[in-house]
Amino acid sequence: MSTDNNLEVKLMKKSLGAKTLVYPTPVLVVCTYDNEGNPNAMTAAWGGICCSSPPCVAISLRKATYSYSNLMLKKAFTINIPSENYVKEADYFGIASRNKEDKFAKTGLSAVKSDIVDAPYIREFPVNLECKVIQIIELGLHTQFIGEVMDAKIDETIQEKVDQPIIEQIKPLIFAPDSRNYYAVGNQIAQAFSIGNEIKGKMF
């Protein structure tokens, strides 16, 4: 009886109003060139994969950012995924403004010219996606840029391993909106497209 009551309480909901509560969000460092060819980096958590073919990613930026102007000008950007070791730099890229300081000089990280698109990537970060802007969607405070991935690069040292998937070698950051903390990726829980078969096969 008390078990049922506890379950009932557990399943009660409270409304928090119109709020973007999505967990987890990624930590994506977006790099661009300005009209003088100076590299810039900013951190965005509003973004992700949006199409498999053509391979596309989406990032949302505010119009007030230096990167927004660069993106409108160059129609190119890179997404750079920091490992845990670079949490300080990733956070700095999110709070500093290119209008006031040279973010690459300040962090000491290396901006490398991309092979295909007109944007720099961060050499020290383990994953770099070269993207060409194919759509720009005005949403309100944020503008969403859809980038077609022209090339994905990873550190030479990262190899496909059965006992250590790529994500465990990359050690990407997770951002928690609301409480605004960075987290590490935790333990592997299950194999996707597999564990659900236990329900699919269930007779009832």
Next chain:
Amino acid sequence: MSTDNNLEVKLMKKSLGAKTLVYPTPVLVVCTYDNEGNPNAMTAAWGGICCSSPPCVAISLRKATYSYSNLMLKKAFTINIPSENYVKEADYFGIASRNKEDKFAKTGLSAVKSDIVDAPYIREFPVNLECKVIQIIELGLHTQFIGEVMDAKIDETIQEKVDQPIIEQIKPLIFAPDSRNYYAVGNQIAQAFSIGNEIKGKMF
């Protein structure tokens, strides 16, 4: 000397071609009604937050899915975030098709009519976002639906706590593309909009 060489090797890159390597991606269960009012659920990892004001989320679905037709018809959906406990159900929602089976009957989860939009949410999942479709963007294999969040609900038992942020109470899943595994959220690494100040304040 050998240290420098090691660093050099570490920073060499290899190209994997045009590929959407984004880590982490979320595990979002999208719920809709069909034209007869039957609830459906499917799992999407291609999505995330795309605007703060109005609060918007994006999800990308293939045209072949049952949910795609429902979304085109109802222009409404919910995003439901499963906790680790529901990894089996979340995976099942991603591999089964509504054309062949009633996913709610099979999992035993509860489809509750939303308060504001014409879509059901999953009572047992700790976070539910009621969304109204405001833009539909054709990208290729996937179509991106932008939903304005009309209301966010969380379990009554989840409270703001200094020592345990909401994400640690929700225990959301992380999906790793490529190796296709589910992960838990790991340890807290740093406070966002804070740790980067150590670089911002640096004199050089």
